Amino acid sequence: MIGSQVLVECLKSEGVDVMFGIPGGVVLTIFDALYDSGIRVVLTRHEQGAAHAADGFARVTGRVGVCLATSGPGATNLVTGLANAYMDSVPIVAITGQVNTDLLGRDSFQEADITGISLPITKHNYLVKDVEDLPRVIKEAFYIASTGRPGPVLIDVPADVTTTDMKLKIPENVVLKGYHPPLQGHKKQISKAVSLIEKARRPLLYVGGGIIISGANNEVLSLAEKLRCPVTHTLMGKGAFPETNSLSLGMLGMHGTWTANTAINNADVIIAVGVRFDDRVTGRLDKFATKAKIIHIDVDPAEIGKNVAVKVPIVGDAKSVLEAILAELKTTPNTSEWIAQIEKWKKDHALRYDNGTDEIPPQLVVEKIHEITKGDAIITTEVGQNQMWAAQYYGCNRPRRFISSGGLGTMGYGFPAAIGAQIGAPGELVIDIAGDGSFMMNIQELTTAVCNDLPVKVAVLNNGYLGMVRQWQKMFYKGRYSCSCLKGNPEFAKVAEAFGAVGMTITRKDEIEPAIREAVSNGRPTVMDFKVAEEANVMPMVPKGASLEDMIETHEVK
Amino acid sequence: MEEIILRKHTFTILVENRPGVLARVAGLFSRRGFNIDSLAVSTTQDPSLSRITIVVEGNDRTLEQVSKQLNKLIDIVRVNDITNVDTVDRELVLIKVNAGAAQRQEILSIASVFRAQVIDVSEKSVILEVTGPQDKLTAIVKLLKHYGIIEIVRTGKVVLIRGEKNT
Known part of the structure; x- marks a missing residue:
């Protein structure tokens, strides 16, 4: 059995039935072994999407998410996803291809020192130079990723390791001298x-x-x-x-x-x-x-x-x-x-927002989504104002149903995470509450949703700004909106349609409910572009570096 | 605000003997902007384990945090801050010092006071090897400066806890 087949067998023995990734030069043998392996490989359109999808999958299911990328740029594109999972303690195993062992360290084509790069953003990582180590390393990686405080583990596999023959023997136990996650309290x-x-x-x-x-x-x-x-x-x-x-x-x-x-x-x-x-x-x-x-x-x-x-x-x-x-x-x-x-x-001191004009308050959109889904959808968020409004106005009663990039604050996280979440929870309603800035950062994954028949919904709270940046500029930089205005955004509904998804544009308050009702029942990937009040602020707010007592409660900001 | 007092800490770290372990350890110090004063790495009586001895200056609280982070590394078996523990510690220094015929005798007598070994003699220089705790090494270096030190190389500090207790 060659290394790539060993890898696949080991993944199966860890219970892996789905993974996210993109092929490339040095992982061709691995993808070949996956071809008829029974493991579902979801092709994303960017490796960052693969890492976030694995992350979303892991958060919804509580299982280890797996992603796979080629060497060099494939591997470096995973970096944000790994850092994101590390900050939020999400169990991921990332497998990256690497150049042949005899080419290591020679600036070979598509070579990047990914174990070096990912050192501070993984719980642990491995460079497997001998195929005989592969079964032990995979066993350890899943154990480390999922136990104690979970986190991402990266396994870097040189191309020649994937083609070398060995006799498969999967170890039964993990022996790690320096790793004993505590369980019982003192x-x-x-x-x-x-x-x-x-x-x-x-x-x-x-x-x-x-x-x-x-x-x-x-x-x-x-x-x-x-x-x-x-x-x-x-x-x-x-x-x-x-x-x-x-x-x-x-x-x-x-x-x-x-x-x-x-x-x-x-x-x-x-x-x-x-x-x-x-x-x-x-x-x-x-x-x-x-x-x-x-x-x-x-x-x-x-x-x-x-x-x-x-x-x-x-x-x-x-x-x-x-x-x-x-x-x-x-x-x-x-x-x-x-x-x-x-x-x-x-x-x-209940949460409140301004609903006195014809403009759509973004908070109202979230409230309506909450109302129509009875607070029981799986919500993912992007990062910024959309995330905070989702947190404030989408009350959550059950665990593993609010999926958000907390520690790293990764814009572009929510949509690929929604794809992973939908794959992990096929019958559930998954909605990404997004901003126009964040959604653009991984919008290419619309193709992934369409090709895999994943009926995820994206509710874009489109205010034409990097909203949280704008809010800070308003409050702390005298309203000098340096590079936060996103005029020039595409029409998201048309973009969605071009990708083969459903697109909707919502400009009036009375359109909100019908749009959400249609989206949650159409069974297709859908983008709802809510043109919301441009300059709504997330309130209350504790200014950076201030005490919680110095919280600003209302919208009126000097 | 708490007062931040900097002082030297000595960590002795038992690690799995694997590639990349040193980079992981060093990374945890460098990420917080600590400069490593001295570093020694070697294998131990158990070939699967290595010992890293690190001397670093910082405040107690931050270094306690670093120590906890070190403990989280999978390849690390044990971390011990032995700053306040009764230990024996040694460093080794090689000093190449100017020593023409006129000064050679003086230098050799300094060497003998410090029980330094003369390991090379040439027409214009000698190389001395001195072992001991840090202050002894610092003292002889200071004395020899007078003659003109050409080059110095010093190992990191190595430490063992006195008595039966494991370091």
Whole structure:
């Protein structure tokens, strides 16, 4: 059996039935082995699309996403996708072709040192110079990608390795001396956390992507309801706790709700689970949650104490630690006063937007999508204003249904991620809430959607600007719109039609509902181009470097 | 704001003996703008493992973070910050110093005080080899400067914890 066949057999033994990629010179033998392998290979139109699709697939299914690219530019085109998956802890295995081993390091045609390039943006990577190592490396790669804090793993395979003969033997176990992901939390620490929680008056659960990865959403719900403890979530934590639950405060941080940001600064005990106190969440650190004792639960020890001082650190898997805390709780705190306070805040400071003119408020589009899909579609987003409006106005009740580029903030992520999500969840409705700037960054994947009969929807909140850039320029750069205006955008509906998808243009408020209803029921890839208010802002907003207390709540901006 | 105090830390890192490991380790320091003062890499009693000893200057909190990040690398088996641990540490330096007939005797007597080995003698220069802790090496270098040092090469610091405990 030659290397490429070994590779395919090993992928199959890991349960891979679909992968995303583009062929090229040095991976011809691999693609040949895939040809009648039974593994579905989805041809994207750019390698970045392949990486994001694998990422979207992984986030929706909880399985490892796989992408495949050729050497040189094929490999470097994956880089953004790998960095994106690394920042958001998404399990991906990326396989790249490489020039022959005897040509390595000689500036050969389409040679790029992809293991060197991807070093800081992968959880681990391999250059396989001996075909005999291939089965072990693939086994390790899937194990590393999917365990502990997940992340992308890259395997670089020189062309001659794919053509060399060997006798296939897939190892049964993975032996890695330096890799032992923690699972159970430390007993003593759990007891400390419990006694802190039992004495709390104003507890707050602050939950993130770790809950979704760990599958701990039921435990979060149990803990919140048992304690009568309000819950705020991060962008990555959308779906970790039902947003329709009265204890949910919505998202916190730069564009979080007034209530969530105020609650975190008034809480006396914060139970932070599967979160990393990112700067977009905390704002100015020395003013963050100053009244609170923080319990921080995370599977990654390097996250503990990285940004804020923590009273009770617990390293472990969110689900198992929360189970242990639930089991050990004897009394529950009296939070009625705190809840009453929060109810009042929620009432007085609900999210709101300007709907007083003929212009379509972008928030209204998201609200309508939410209403028509009953909040149960799989939503992907691009990055910028569209992403924040989607986060604010598309309430999410279940995990793995809100797919967004959180850490890296990759424009162009949402659409290929939607393709991956649709392949991972064939019967589901998948909608990419997009901006006109972001959608243009991977618009070529319309072909992928059409060729694979994937009925993904794109709702372009088209304001003719790089909207978030424009908003910052308005607020912090005296309205000098340097390079943020996108006049000259194509007609997206026509573009969609040229690709063989359905295109719609929506210019009036009364067209919004019928357009969405048609799109969600037509069974075809569809682009809805909503011409929305050009200068709507995402509010509330915590200016960069400011404290959460200095949140600006209304649209009126000097 | 917390006060940032810079001081030298010594890390000893046990790693799998594989290509690219050093780049991974060095990358975690360089990404935060740390300059590595000294570095030593070698195999150990177990051929599948290598030991990296790194001396780097930085504040305690950032270096604790680096140490945690190092622990996350798959190829790394163990990271130990032994800055405050009772250890023996050694460095080796080769010094090529000007030594005409007139100065040679003086230099040789300095060498003997520091138990330096003379490993090469030519008409105008000698090469000395000195082993010891960092301050001893610094002291002899300072003395020899007077004669004109032509070239110096120094290994990274190597360290073991005293007693039975593993480094």
